[in-house]
């Protein structure tokens with residue numbers, strides 16, 4: 001049995017690693033650039049399990065367990081168990097509060113901390129009045145610069161062939177099935193092909209008559225210089241301010257800012273590269289000002305490292321993951337909104353289960369690629385939308 005994984009981002013590498021762990025035959029990963037060349041190397045790596053759908057909560061719960069296992073299994077990788085603090089405005093909390101019974105039922109732990117409790121835990125962190133904090137004690141963050149090479153090395157040790165600089169430009173179709181891929185270096189036959197090309201999904205799959213309702217948006221995050229004393233803070237998703245931040249590896253802080261008015265970014269060509277993206281330099285100042293509200297009294301140094309990349313969202317905001325009904329042999333994983341890093345350990349495991357067993361340990365029918373009727377896909381793809389118009393999803 002041969003499985004080809006297209007794309008060596010966190011999702012593709014994770015799928016390959018789980019297939020190899022199961023000894024599910026030959027596994028070949030084809031990546032058009034170097035490993036992690038897409039959004040994965042740009043991610044902030046923040047992870048929370050407190051999502052909005054039963055499937056999302058279950059899959060993230062598995063991811064959080066796997067991140068801890070991977071910390072023991074991968075050389076040079078450590079999941080930072082700081083917890084993740086999700087902040088909500090009064091309006092945002094009205095939407096989130098009804099999900100607490102879901103978290104109770106699925107045993108996803110959480111704590112609701114008031115302003116005094118927040119100050120007691122993290123003295124440098126202030127919560128603006130009227131804000132509710134939902135703390136995920138199992139959440140935290142990872143450094144993608146540690147995780148990507150560690151996962152790739154482990155996959156290779158387990159026998160996975162990772163071929164970089166090898167672009168897939170088409171599929172071998174035989175008797176209504178996907179039977180392999182076409183690359184500049186030649187055709188490769190396979191029993192299963194997994195597409196994990198994220199922002200390039202429409203460019204790769206539309207030519208074989210598979211339109212998926214996904215849209216891409218530019219997103220940016222920054223790291224500031226090391227600070228003499230790093231404030232003790234968890235990962236923070238500050239939804240009311242539309243920012244997030246966490247400690248960074250270098251001893252500085254990492255922060256990201258949303259841009260709701262920005263229009264979608266269409267990726268039309270397989271040759272597109274995220275290094276061609278640019279953003280308004282004023283966003284750096286804006287992010288700093290907003291962070292200062294939550295970290296008063298902290299002298300925030302200016303931002304040094306900038307990472308700009310793409311996020312993909314689906315029509316209903318949930319990921320798309322699983323076999324493609326109309327094309328046996330093809331499996332897809334895409335549209336992880338701004339949370340694909342957080343999803344990756346469980347997403348890879350689920351893909352491996354689909355390929356090797358034909359069924360999964362968690363019911364992910366809500367993520368099925370077949371769930372969108374064509375009459376909904378066509379108008380969705382025909383119109384340009386702004387990021388504020390997509391179903392809002394964070395990490």
Ligand SMILES: Cc1cc2nc3c(=O)[nH]c(=O)nc-3n(C[C@H](O)[C@H](O)[C@H](O)COP(=O)(O)OP(=O)(O)OC[C@H]3O[C@@H](n4cnc5c(N)ncnc54)[C@H](O)[C@@H]3O)c2cc1C
Nearest residue numbers: 007009011032038039040044045046168309339340341342
């Ligand atoms: C600035 C920023 C911050 C983020 N912060 C977070 C965060 O805090 N937490 C979180 O969970 N997520 C975060 N995300 C989202 C996260 O990065 C993505 O959801 C995740 O990386 C998706 O992984 P992937 O493997 O599906 O895609 P990618 O990493 O984009 O991988 C796809 C790969 O496919 C390759 N490829 C494309 N076409 C072809 C082809 N034809 N042939 C061969 N290879 C091909 C590409 O080169 C690329 O390497 C962030 C994203 C950005 C941009």
